[in-house]
Amino acid sequence: YLGGLLEKLFLENFASYKTIFENSLDPILIMDGDKFILCNHVAVEYLKLDSKEHLFNTHPAEISPEFQPCGTPSKEKADEIIKRVYQTGKERFNWLHQTKAGEPFWVDISIIKIKIAGKDHLYVTWHDISKQKQAEDELRRMNLNLNSAIEDRNRDLLNSVKLLEEYKKAIDESSIVSKTDPKGIITYVNKAFLDISGYTEDELVGKPHNIIRHPDMPKAAFKDLWETIQNKQVWKGVVKNRKKNGDSYYVQSTICPILSKSGEIKEYIAIRIDITEIYNKEKIINQQRRDDLTNLPNRLQLIEDLKKNSEKKLALLNIDRFRDLNDTYGHELGDKLLKRFAKQLQNRMPENTKLYRLYGDEFGILGTKKIDEDDFVQFCSETIKFSRHKSFSYKDYEFELPLRVGITFDKESTLIQAEIAITQARNESNGLFVITKDSQYKEKLKNNILWTQKIRSALKEKRFAVFTQGIYPLKVGLPRKCESLVRMIDEDGKIISPFFFLDIAKKSRLYPEISKFVINESFEKLQNFDGQFSVNITIDDILNQNTVNTILNQLKMCNARNVVFELVESEGIENFSEVSEFIKTVKDLGCEVAIDDFGTGYSNFEYIIKLDVDIVKVDGSLIKNIHKEKHLRGTAQAIVTFAKSIGLKTVAEFVHNQEVLDIVKELGFDYAQGFHLDEPSRI
Numbered sequence: 103y104l105g106g107l108l109e110k111l112f113l114e115n116f117a118s119y120k121t122i123f124e125n126s127l128d129p130i131l132i133m134d135g136d137k138f139i140l141c142n143h144v145a146v147e148y149l150k151l152d153s154k155e156h157l158f159n160t161h162p163a164e165i166s167p168e169f170q171p172c173g174t175p176s177k178e179k180a181d182e183i184i185k186r187v188y189q190t191g192k193e194r195f196n197w198l199h200q201t202k203a204g205e206p207f208w209v210d211i212s213i214i215k216i217k218i219a220g221k222d223h224l225y226v227t228w229h230d231i232s233k234q235k236q237a238e239d240e241l242r243r244m245n246l247n248l249n250s251a252i253e254d255r256n257r258d259l260l261n262s263v264k265l266l267e268e269y270k271k272a273i274d275e276s277s278i279v280s281k282t283d284p285k286g287i288i289t290y291v292n293k294a295f296l297d298i299s300g301y302t303e304d305e306l307v308g309k310p311h312n313i314i315r316h317p318d319m320p321k322a323a324f325k326d327l328w329e330t331i332q333n334k335q336v337w338k339g340v341v342k343n344r345k346k347n348g349d350s351y352y353v354q355s356t357i358c359p360i361l362s363k364s365g366e367i368k369e370y371i372a373i374r375i376d377i378t379e380i381y382n383k384e385k386i387i388n389q390q391r392r393d394d395l396t397n398l399p400n401r402l403q404l405i406e407d408l409k410k411n412s413e414k415k416l417a418l419l420n421i422d423r424f425r426d427l428n429d430t431y432g433h434e435l436g437d438k439l440l441k442r443f444a445k446q447l448q449n450r451m452p453e454n455t456k457l458y459r460l461y462g463d464e465f466g467i468l469g470t471k472k473i474d475e476d477d478f479v480q481f482c483s484e485t486i487k488f489s490r491h492k493s494f495s496y497k498d499y500e501f502e503l504p505l506r507v508g509i510t511f512d513k514e515s516t517l518i519q520a521e522i523a524i525t526q527a528r529n530e531s532n533g534l535f536v537i538t539k540d541s542q543y544k545e546k547l548k549n550n551i552l553w554t555q556k557i558r559s560a561l562k563e564k565r566f567a568v569f570t571q572g573i574y575p576l577k578v579g580l581p582r583k584c585e586s587l588v589r590m591i592d593e594d595g596k597i598i599s600p601f602f603f604l605d606i607a608k609k610s611r612l613y614p615e616i617s618k619f620v621i622n623e624s625f626e627k628l629q630n631f632d633g634q635f636s637v638n639i640t641i642d643d644i645l646n647q648n649t650v651n652t653i654l655n656q657l658k659m660c661n662a663r664n665v666v667f668e669l670v671e672s673e674g675i676e677n678f679s680e681v682s683e684f685i686k687t688v689k690d691l692g693c694e695v696a697i698d699d700f701g702t703g704y705s706n707f708e709y710i711i712k713l714d715v716d717i718v719k720v721d722g723s724l725i726k727n728i729h730k731e732k733h734l735r736g737t738a739q740a741i742v743t744f745a746k747s748i749g750l751k752t753v754a755e756f757v758h759n760q761e762v763l764d765i766v767k768e769l770g771f772d773y774a775q776g777f778h779l780d781e782p783s784r785i
Contacts, residue, residue, distance in 0.1 A: 123142055126142060126227075127144065128228055129228040130145065131145055131228075132218075132224070132226070133184070133223060134221075134223055136161055137160060138157045138159070138160050138161075138226075139158060139159065148201070148207070148209075149201050149202060150203060161180070162176070162180040162197075163175075163176040165199055166180070166199050166200060187213045187214075188222060188224075193213050194211065194212045195210075196208060196211070196235075197209055199228075208231045209229060209232075211227070211228055212227050277292075277294065278295045278373070279292040279371070280371075281371050283369055284368070286310050286370070287308060287310055291307065295374075298345070299346060300346035314345075319342050323341075332359075334359050334367065335359075336356065336357065336358050338355065338356050340352060340355070353376055353377060355372060356374075357372045358370065358371050391403040393458075393459040396440065396441055396444035396445075396459045398444055398457055398459040398465075399457075399459075400458060400461075404460065404517070408468070408517065411470060414511065415473065415478045415511055417478070418464060418507065418508050418520045419447075419467065419485070419524075420463060420505065420524055421443070421503045421504070422504045422533075424436065424503070429679070435496060439496065443503050444457070444459060450488065452481055453472075454470045454473040479509060479536055485505065485507070486504075486505050489505040504533070505533060506530075506533035507524065507534050508520050508522070508526065508535050508536075509534070509535070510537040523536065550610075553606045554610040557590070557603055557610065557616075561615055566620075568589075568785055569586075569783055569785070570585065570628070571781070571782040571783075573753060574774050574775070575772065575773055576766070576772060580772060581633045582633030583634045584634075585775070586624040586637050588620045613642060614646050614648065617640075621653055629659075631664065634664050635665065636666035636667065636668045636696060637665070637666075637667055637668065638668045638670060639668065639669055639670070640670045644680050644681055644684045653667075661692075667693060667694075668695075668719065669697055669698060669715070681713065682713060685713055694716040694717060695714075696715060697710060697719065699721040699755075701720055701721040701737070710750070715750065716751065717752070718750050718751070719753040720738060720754055720771075722755045722756025724737055725755055725762060725766065728765050729765055738769055753772065753775055754766040756776050757774045757777075759778050762776075763779070
C-alpha cells in the first residue's frame with residue numbers, strides 16, 4: 103500500500119494531475135501520517151539523493167538539521183505542524199531542509215490535507231527560497247546599518263547615500279548590470295559585464311546593445327523585449343550573447359524601465375545572471391539523447407517520450423540484411439547509406455509523428471493522439487513500398503534498403519510489444535505486422551517470462567542434463583556415432599525438450615550458459631566413447647568468444663578426432679566469416695564438422711562447399727514421409743548423390759520405422775538416426 107499501490111491509486115484516480123506531479127519544477131511529496139511515501143524527481147534532486155526510495159518512509163526531520171533556526175528541534179516542530187494540518191486542512195510556512203551531504207537550504211512549504219483511497223494524506227510542495235532568505239538577511243543587515251546610522255548621525259544624508267552605494271555594490275558583485283537611455287544606448291556597465299563580454303568600458307558606453315547580440319537569437323525575441331519595456335513593463339528571459347572574441351554565453355535577464363516622477367521612461371536597467379554552465383550541462387544532456395550519425399533522437403529519448411505520451415502509436419522499422427551490406431562493403435559505406443535513408447525518411451514524416459534512430463539499422467516512429475491509427479498504419483505501409491522501390495547510389499553501386507515494420511497501439515509495455523511485432527513481421531509477405539488485439543501477445547510475453555524464470559532456476563539448481571542418441575552406420579567399416587542432446591529437468595522430474603526453452607533462452611541471453619554446460623558435460627562424459635560423438639553448435643556459439651574458448655580448451659584435453667560439431671543450418675549462415683574460421687580451426691585440430699537439418703531454411707549446395715564440411719545431416723522433414731511421398735525420395739537422392747560427388751558422408755534423420763530405414767539404405771545414406779533405432783537417453 104505504501105509503495106506502488108499508493109502511486110497507482112494517486113496517478114489513476116487523479117490522472118489530470120499526473121503531468122503536474124511528474125513535471126513540476128518544484129518538489130511534490132505525499133505523506134501518510136508523519137512519513138513521506140511518494141515524491142517526484144525534483145524532490146530527489148533538491149535533496150541530492152540517489153533515488154526516490156531514499157525518501158520512502160522518512161520523517162521530515164530526517165532531511166532537516168537537528169534544530170530549526172528558531173531553536174526548536176526539527177522533529178518536535180515538524181510533528182506540531184503535521185498534527186495541526188491534519189486538524190485544520192492546510193498550512194504554509196518556511197522551513198530549513200538539508201541535502202544528503204548536510205548542505206542547508208530554505209524552502210517555502212505548502213501542505214494540504216487530501217484523501218487517497220478514503221484515507222487522509224498530506225500533499226506537500228516546496229519552493230526554494232534560499233536566495234530570497236539570503237537577500238532578506240542582507241537587507242536586514244543593511245537595515246540595521248541604516249538604522250544605526252540614522253540613530254547615531256541623526257539621519258545624515260551622507261550615510262544614506264553611502265548605504266545606497268552598498269546596495270549598488272552588492273548588486274554589482276552578484277550580477278551583470280548595464281543601463282541604457284530610452285533609445286537603448288548603453289550609459290553604464292559594471293565590471294562583471296566587462297569581464298564576461300571581453301569589451302572595455304570605452305568600447306561599450308555610447309553603443310547600442312546589439313554590439314553583444316548573438317546572430318542565433320531570433321529577431322522576434324528582441325522585438326518582444328523592446329515592445330515590453332517600452333510599455334513600461336518588466337521583461338524577463340534567457341538571452342544568448344556574443345563575446346568580443348566570438349564565443350557565446352547565456353544570461354538570465356531582467357530588464358526594468360526606470361520612470362521619472364512624471365511617469366516617463368528615464369532609462370532602462372538590465373540585471374543578468376550568467377547561466378552558461380547550466381545551459382551547457384542541459385545541452386550535454388540533450389546530446390546524450392540524440393544519435394550522432396543521423397542527429398535523430400535516440401532510444402533514450404523514445405523511452406522518455408513514451409512516458410509522456412498517453413496515446414501510444416509506435417512502429418519499429420528494420421532494414422533487411424543490412425549487416426550483410428556492412429560486412430561486404432564496410433561500415434563507412436553503411437553509415438553513409440543510413441544517413442541518406444534517415445534523411446529521406448525524415449522528409450516523408452507526416453504531422454504528429456516523430457522519427458528516432460534506436461541502434462544499428464533500426465528506427466522508430468512515434469505517433470501522437472492527433473494521428474489516426476489507420477493513417478499511421480497506412481503511412482508505415484507506404485514507407486515499406488517506398489523502401490522497396492527507392493535505391494541509393496554510391497560510386498558505381500546501387501543499393502536497395504527494404505524494410506520490415508512492426509506496429510503496436512498497446513499503452514502498456516509499448517516498446518516490448520513493438521519488438522514482438524517486428525519479429526512477427528519477418529513472417530509476413532508484405533513485411534508489416536500490426537498488433538491490434540494484444541491479449542495473445544501479452545500471454546506470449548507472460549509465457550516467455552515464466553520460461554525465463556524456469557531456465558534461470560534450472561541453471562541455478564543444475565537441472566540441465568545431456569542425453570545421447572545413437573547414429574548408426576549403414577555401411578561396413580564406418581565408426582559408431584552418437585549425438586549429445588540437451589534436456590531440462592523440471593522441478594517435478596519431467597524431462598523437457600529444447601523445443602520449449604531454447605529460443606527463449608537465446609532471447610533472455612541465458613543460452614551461452616546452457617551451451618557451456620552441454621559442451622563441458624559432453625566432453626567429460628563421452629571422452630571414452632567407442633566412436634565419435636557430436637555436439638550441436640549454432641552461429642550464436644561461434645560468435646561468442648567465451649563459448650569458443652570453452653570448446654578449444656576441451657579439445658586440448660581429448661582426442662579431437664572423436665568429436666563432430668553439428669552446425670545448425672540457418673538463413674544467412676554463409677555470410678559469417680567467423681563460421682568459416684571456426685570450422686577451419688576445429689578441423690585443423692582433427693575434428694569433423696556436419697551441417698545439421700539440411701533441407702530447411704537457406705539450404706543450398708554452394709555454401710556446403712564453401713564451408714568445407716564433412717557430413718550432411720538431412721532434415722527429418724525430408725525423411726519421415728519418404729515412404730509415402732515420391733518427391734521426397736527424389737530430393738533425398740539428389741542430396742546423397744551430390745554429397746558423394748564431393749566426398750561427404752550423409753545421415754538420414756527421423757528414421758521412425760523399418761520401411762523408412764530400408765529406403766534410406768537403398769538411397770545410399772551412410773548413417774541413420776531416429777527413434778526406430780535408438781531413443782535419446784541420459785548419459
